[in-house]
Amino acid sequence: MEQRKLGTSDLTVSAVGLGTWAMGDDFFGRVDDNESIAAIQSAIDHGITLIDTAPAYGAGHAEEVVGTALPGRRDKVVVATKCGIVRTGGDFARNLKPESIRQEIEDSLRRLGVDTIDLYQIHWPDPDTPLEDTVAELLKLQQAGKFRYLGVSNFPPKLLDQIRGMTEIISTQPQYSMLERSIEEDVLPYVREHGLGVLNYGTLAGGVLTGKYTEIPEFEEGDYRATFYDFFQEPVWSGIQKLLYELQMIAVKRGVTPAQVAINWTFQQPGITTSLVGAKRPGQAEANAAAGTWLLTDAELKTITAAIDTHVTGK
Numbered sequence: 001m002e003q004r005k006l007g008t009s010d011l012t013v014s015a016v017g018l019g020t021w022a023m024g025d026d027f028f029g030r031v032d033d034n035e036s037i038a039a040i041q042s043a044i045d046h047g048i049t050l051i052d053t054a055p056a057y058g059a060g061h062a063e064e065v066v067g068t069a070l071p072g073r074r075d076k077v078v079v080a081t082k083c084g085i086v087r088t089g090g091d092f093a094r095n096l097k098p099e100s101i102r103q104e105i106e107d108s109l110r111r112l113g114v115d116t117i118d119l120y121q122i123h124w125p126d127p128d129t130p131l132e133d134t135v136a137e138l139l140k141l142q143q144a145g146k147f148r149y150l151g152v153s154n155f156p157p158k159l160l161d162q163i164r165g166m167t168e169i170i171s172t173q174p175q176y177s178m179l180e181r182s183i184e185e186d187v188l189p190y191v192r193e194h195g196l197g198v199l200n201y202g203t204l205a206g207g208v209l210t211g212k213y214t215e216i217p218e219f220e221e222g223d224y225r226a227t228f229y230d231f232f233q234e235p236v237w238s239g240i241q242k243l244l245y246e247l248q249m250i251a252v253k254r255g256v257t258p259a260q261v262a263i264n265w266t267f268q269q270p271g272i273t274t275s276l277v278g279a280k281r282p283g284q285a286e287a288n289a290a291a292g293t294w295l296l297t298d299a300e301l302k303t304i305t306a307a308i309d310t311h312v313t314g315k
């Protein structure tokens with residue numbers, strides 16, 4: 001598995017990271033905890049060295065699952081979690097007030113069963129809280145040893161600039177995949193210029209880039225992924241099917257899967273450090289980890305980017 005430095009920090013992370021949103025068991029359909037735990041352990045055993053979670057995933061449940069899976073493997077993995085999205089019932093409320101973060105980090109440490117969090121990320125900006133107040137509290141928590149490095153998520157360049165004027169951050173976490181490439185215009189040039197690491201999320205576009213759906217799926221009750229990833233609808237759906245056909249051709253030649261091609265293309269884009277991929281079962285985690293053990297050639301990358309432009313981006 002390809003390993004990379006995360007920004008200017010001393011953290012080394014795999015080119016494929018494990019995402020745990022689905023493991024919260026309240027957004028991506030039903031997920032069995034034992035399967036989630038086995039998936040985390042399998043990911044680590046197959047070379048994945050970064051696990052991303054958040055209190056927002058299942059209102060703490062995903063963190064508990066990670067905490068159950070970690071004993072015996074803690075030293076092999078960078079543990080990344082977040083603050084700033086507080087769950088009340090089904091609502092996801094933005095809250096970066098100091099008192100809220102103080103509570104959130106204690107809860108995360110307890111659920112994860114760790115002494116310190118390796119990477120603590122602001123999940124989303126909170127327009128109702130001055131960023132200065134948030135940063136002042138985070139610095140106190142960092143000095144107290146609650147977390148090692150600070151990162152952000154879903155921050156546009158203007159906000160990245162603002163926070164970097166107040167403290168050091170090492171990474172950002174934006175959505176990025178073959179189907180959502182808007183950060184190529186602004187965030188990726190910015191991180192390359194300033195040496196920030198990038199953990200991109202939604203690498204498989206919520207699963208559509210596996211190619212496993214022959215028609216637009218009707219997700220089971222409790223599976224809301226199509227409200228977050230808007231690829232499960234026309235007109236984009238038909239273009240995605242044409243792209244998947246081209247991914248399949250490359251996959252067959254290489255003896256891999258279209259999902260593995262999609263993951264490999266993503267972490268090879270300039271500026272991407274680690275591509276987060278969600279998994280619900282150990283088989284998925286193992287297959288996704290295997291996508292980081294080889295590299296698409298420059299010619300293959302160009303062919304794929306041209307296919308994305310033709311069928312999806314419409315360039």
Ligand SMILES: NC(=O)c1ccc[n+]([C@@H]2O[C@H](COP(=O)([O-])OP(=O)(O)OC[C@H]3O[C@@H](n4cnc5c(N)ncnc54)[C@H](OP(=O)(O)O)[C@@H]3O)[C@@H](O)[C@H]2O)c1
Nearest residue numbers: 019020021022153201202203204205206207276277278284
């Ligand atoms: N910072 C943020 O705001 C933010 C937002 C979203 C996500 N994230 C992070 O990024 C991570 C990755 O994104 P994501 O989980 O939302 O979406 P994703 O990685 O694009 O898709 C994950 C889903 O695809 C399916 N899948 C994964 N591997 C597969 C395989 N090998 N074969 C077949 N199906 C497979 C699984 O669902 P099924 O089996 O049900 O199809 C899985 O839950 C999250 O888990 C989370 O840690 C962060």
